[in-house]
Amino acid sequence: MQGEELDLSAIVKDVQMRKSISIRKFWDVLFSFVALSFLILGLAILLLLIFQLFVDGRGLLFSWSFYTSFPAPNAAEAGILSAFVGSLFVICVTVLFAIPIGVAAGVYLEEYAKSSSSPAVRILTDFIEINITNLAGVPSIVYGLLGLEIFKETFKLGNSVLTAGMTLGILVLPVIVVTTREALKSVPSTLKEGSIAIGASKWQTIWDLILPASIGSILTGVIVSVSRAIGETAPLITVGALTFIAFLPPLPFSDRFAPDPQTGELVRAGQYGLFDWLFSGYTVMPIQMFDWVGRPNPEFRVNAAAAGVVLVLLTLVLNSAAIFLRIYFRRRIKW
Amino acid sequence: MNTQINEVRSDIGEEAPAFRLEKMSIAYSGNVAVSGVTLNIPQKQLMALIGPSGCGKSTILRSLCRLNDLIPGVEVSGRISLFHEDIRQMDAIAVHRRVGMVFQRPNPFPKSIYENIALGLRVNGYRGRIDEMVERSLQQVALWDEVKDRLRSSALNLSGGQQQRLCIARALSLQPEVILMDEPCSALDPIASLRIDNLLNQLKQYYTLVVVTHNLQQAARISDSVAFFNTNNDNGRIYGTLAEYGPVVQVFSEPQKKETYDYVNARSN
Numbered sequence: 001m002q003g004e005e006l007d008l009s010a011i012v013k014d015v016q017m018r019k020s021i022s023i024r025k026f027w028d029v030l031f032s033f034v035a036l037s038f039l040i041l042g043l044a045i046l047l048l049l050i051f052q053l054f055v056d057g058r059g060l061l062f063s064w065s066f067y068t069s070f071p072a073p074n075a076a077e078a079g080i081l082s083a084f085v086g087s088l089f090v091i092c093v094t095v096l097f098a099i100p101i102g103v104a105a106g107v108y109l110e111e112y113a114k115s116s117s118s119p120a121v122r123i124l125t126d127f128i129e130i131n132i133t134n135l136a137g138v139p140s141i142v143y144g145l146l147g148l149e150i151f152k153e154t155f156k157l158g159n160s161v162l163t164a165g166m167t168l169g170i171l172v173l174p175v176i177v178v179t180t181r182e183a184l185k186s187v188p189s190t191l192k193e194g195s196i197a198i199g200a201s202k203w204q205t206i207w208d209l210i211l212p213a214s215i216g217s218i219l220t221g222v223i224v225s226v227s228r229a230i231g232e233t234a235p236l237i238t239v240g241a242l243t244f245i246a247f248l249p250p251l252p253f254s255d256r257f258a259p260d261p262q263t264g265e266l267v268r269a270g271q272y273g274l275f276d277w278l279f280s281g282y283t284v285m286p287i288q289m290f291d292w293v294g295r296p297n298p299e300f301r302v303n304a305a306a307a308g309v310v311l312v313l314l315t316l317v318l319n320s321a322a323i324f325l326r327i328y329f330r331r332r333i334k335w
Numbered sequence: 336m337n338t339q340i341n342e343v344r345s346d347i348g349e350e351a352p353a354f355r356l357e358k359m360s361i362a363y364s365g366n367v368a369v370s371g372v373t374l375n376i377p378q379k380q381l382m383a384l385i386g387p388s389g390c391g392k393s394t395i396l397r398s399l400c401r402l403n404d405l406i407p408g409v410e411v412s413g414r415i416s417l418f419h420e421d422i423r424q425m426d427a428i429a430v431h432r433r434v435g436m437v438f439q440r441p442n443p444f445p446k447s448i449y450e451n452i453a454l455g456l457r458v459n460g461y462r463g464r465i466d467e468m469v470e471r472s473l474q475q476v477a478l479w480d481e482v483k484d485r486l487r488s489s490a491l492n493l494s495g496g497q498q499q500r501l502c503i504a505r506a507l508s509l510q511p512e513v514i515l516m517d518e519p520c521s522a523l524d525p526i527a528s529l530r531i532d533n534l535l536n537q538l539k540q541y542y543t544l545v546v547v548t549h550n551l552q553q554a555a556r557i558s559d560s561v562a563f564f565n566t567n568n569d570n571g572r573i574y575g576t577l578a579e580y581g582p583v584v585q586v587f588s589e590p591q592k593k594e595t596y597d598y599v600n601a602r603s604n
């Protein structure tokens with residue numbers, strides 16, 4: 001409306017600014033080259049490591065018995081069955097324990113505490129917020145000590161799958177809380193308002209709209225943190241994972257055997273309950289590797305390398321699942 | 336088809352008003368945005384709220400349906416009553432149920448077309464047949480024929496105008512007493528916007544409508560009465576007040592105040 005008052009001469013005069021464009025372009029190109037070479041370097045080192053593992057472990061990687069055998073004193077016969085199954089069981093507990101608590105905590109902090117009318121709640125929320133981010137950076141062995149104190153000493157859960165799963169659960173909890181909050185934050189406020197405007201309660205809004213809209217990002221965060229937990233060794237050593245294990249945690253309702261008091265022979269002595277596997281002893285992949293690497297007999301290095309490849313593949317599968325989920329949910333929901 | 340031109344209604348204030356605002360002021364964390372508004376919003380008519388940007392039209396609309404409760408630090412003083420009940424004494428969800436809201440940018444839920452309407456019915460515990468209600472609401476906004484074959488596909492694939500009509504259908508399906516609309520056509524092309532105008536002209540026979548608009552032609556086409564808000568500058572503190580309100584013909588052709596005259600005529604020539 002006030003076009004005639006604008007000073008257009010300033011725009012015409014500015015040749016200097018245009019000159020600086022070519023200099024800035026040069027820096028752009030230079031910087032992208034530097035960044036790219038570092039990226040390639042980093043990837044190359046990683047690939048080299050994995051390749052080395054593969055070469056070292058190739059003797060066992062392709063033999064079926066490596067996957068179906070328990071650890072044995074003889075390197076050629078020792079397999080990863082109990083460690084692989086143990087890892088899966090422990091991670092199951094971790095997921096079942098950490099997802100509900102972590103997501104609920106994230107929802108509370110983001111959707112309820114932040115808009116609370118009580119200043120005390122808001123101060124507490126700020127305090128928790130700072131600390132959760134810090135918790136995500138605490139060394140994992142500290143979580144091992146925590147698990148030892150809480151689950152083993154206080155709740156007397158022993159050297160069990162349950163103790164291990166929940167210890168790793170606390171380890172990934174901060175990451176899950178933080179990702180959940182980020183995911184919820186990215187849901188546009190117009191969506192929340194639309195829902196409130198049709199008379200939905202806060203909880204209905206969260207359950208029917210906000211969570212479905214952010215579930216992709218939440219799951220991605222969960223999977224990435226869980227795939228990190230699969231490789232954790234230190235906290236599980238602290239809470240007492242076994243290293244040499246020649247049995248699997250009992251599946252629900254599988255037959256239970258016990259030595260006959262007369263003959264000493266193993267006979268069927270009933271069934272396992274639904275939750276007995278939770279209280280079983282266990283070992284996990286990284287601990288099995290650690291054990292093999294530490295043995296004086298160098299033949300076990302092959303077992304360790306082959307187990308390492310399996311662990312890397314497992315992580316890779318989980319991360320691909322995370323990417324897949326992200327794409328899947330993105331495609332369904334676009335703003 | 337209904338007529339474009341409104342029959343002039345002269346019964347403002349005779350029937351009990353749907354909303355009665357008495358000395359209503361609204362502040363965001365202590366900064367007054369709207370001050371001292373006293374206004375009756377008549378039933379089963381369409382009132383247009385006009386005024387320059389920043390005079391607090393959206394703020395008022397959001398307070399009428401208590402959406403401002405979501406923003407921390409918002410304070411509303413004075414009295415807002417919905418059919419003689421103080422809305423701040425009422426349960427917030429009850430207010431949301433009775434007063435629908437349509438937003439400036441269409442905000443369908445990222446779900447199917449069907450689900451966009453069914454969800455509102457379900458969260459409110461609707462006991463009737465949801466399928467019928469979905470069809471009826473979509474027919475009311477003249478969207479049924481366009482979408483009846485793809486009710487299960489995502490609402491986000493609809494055009495902007497269709498999305499906005501879906502949002503209106505979503506509000507209608509809950510049979511509210513009042514529907515508030517914040518510049519419902521500002522994100523739409525002229526044709527889509529004209530369809531909404533026609534729709535509003537029909538709806539106002541059954542509902543009380545309050546529509547914020549920057550488009551004075553639209554205001555003239557659709558409204559029965561008009562409230563003009565203006566910004567005041569009180570030593571650098573800027574806030575909105577109600578300048579005048581009355582039947583549409585009066586506000587546009589014989590405004591009582593010079594500021595109204597200036598605003599109404601600035602754009603039409």
Ligand SMILES: Nc1ncnc2c1ncn2[C@@H]1O[C@H](COP(=O)(O)OP(=O)(O)O)[C@@H](O)[C@H]1O
Binds near residue numbers: 368
């Ligand atoms: N969420 C908010 N927080 C703080 N101030 C706000 C907020 N929303 C609006 N305002 C202020 O309130 C005043 C009125 O805004 P608004 O109601 O959006 O005006 P309009 O819709 O008439 O353009 C403006 O000065 C704006 O800056």
Ligand SMILES: [Mg+2]
Binds near residue numbers: 392393394517
């Ligand atoms: Mg506005």
